[in-house]
Amino acid sequence: MLQIVAALLAGLVFGLGLIVSGMADPARVLGFLDLAGAWDPSLAFVMGGAIAVGLPAFALAARRRHALLGGPMQLPTARGIDRRLAGGSLLFGMGWGLAGLCPGPALVGLGMALPQAGLFVLAMLAGMALFELLQRRR
Numbered sequence: 541m542l543q544i545v546a547a548l549l550a551g552l553v554f555g556l557g558l559i560v561s562g563m564a565d566p567a568r569v570l571g572f573l574d575l576a577g578a579w580d581p582s583l584a585f586v587m588g589g590a591i592a593v594g595l596p597a598f599a600l601a602a603r604r605r606h607a608l609l610g611g612p613m614q615l616p617t618a619r620g621i622d623r624r625l626a627g628g629s630l631l632f633g634m635g636w637g638l639a640g641l642c643p644g645p646a647l648v649g650l651g652m653a654l655p656q657a658g659l660f661v662l663a664m665l666a667g668m669a670l671f672e673l674l675q676r677r678r
Contacts, residue, residue, distance in 0.1 A: 543609050555648045561586040564648040566640030566656060573637050635660075 555564075562568040563586060571580035604613050618625075636642050641649060641660045649657025 543611070546609055554644065555651070558645050558648045559652075564645040564652065566645075566649075566654070569636070569640040569645070573640075 558564040562583065568580060569583065571578060572583040574580075598615070601613060601615060607613055632642065639646075639656065639660050641657060643664060646657045646660045646664065650661055
């Protein structure tokens with residue numbers, strides 16, 4: 541039960557952070573990505589802050605065997621860049637650039653009743669289903 545409450549609180553803090561930072565606003569994200577136009581550099585500070593918090597946290601987590609709530613520490617082990625990673629990154633970046641949303645902010649956008657977030661989440665779920673279908677056929 542404690543793990544569910546902790547996950548809920550972490551999700552709420554994450555969603556609130558996305559709203560406060562402007563990352564849940566597709567227009568602001570697109571302004572950040574528009575390097576040739578009216579570029580809005582404010583999200584660079586958000587990303588810099590996330591990296592500044594994340595790097596020491598991951599370094600600390602790498603030295604632990606168990607998470608704070610007792611479960612096993614599960615950090616990514618892959619270190620190489622392959623075609624699947626590069627292709628997925630390209631698709632992610634194109635989707636982010638076209639819609640101004642990525643999965644986390646899109647879910648926050650659903651809660652904010654943004655129509656484009658609903659369309660994005662439907663497309664995201666369709667893409668996930670297609671991926672699963674293709675993986676099972678392999």
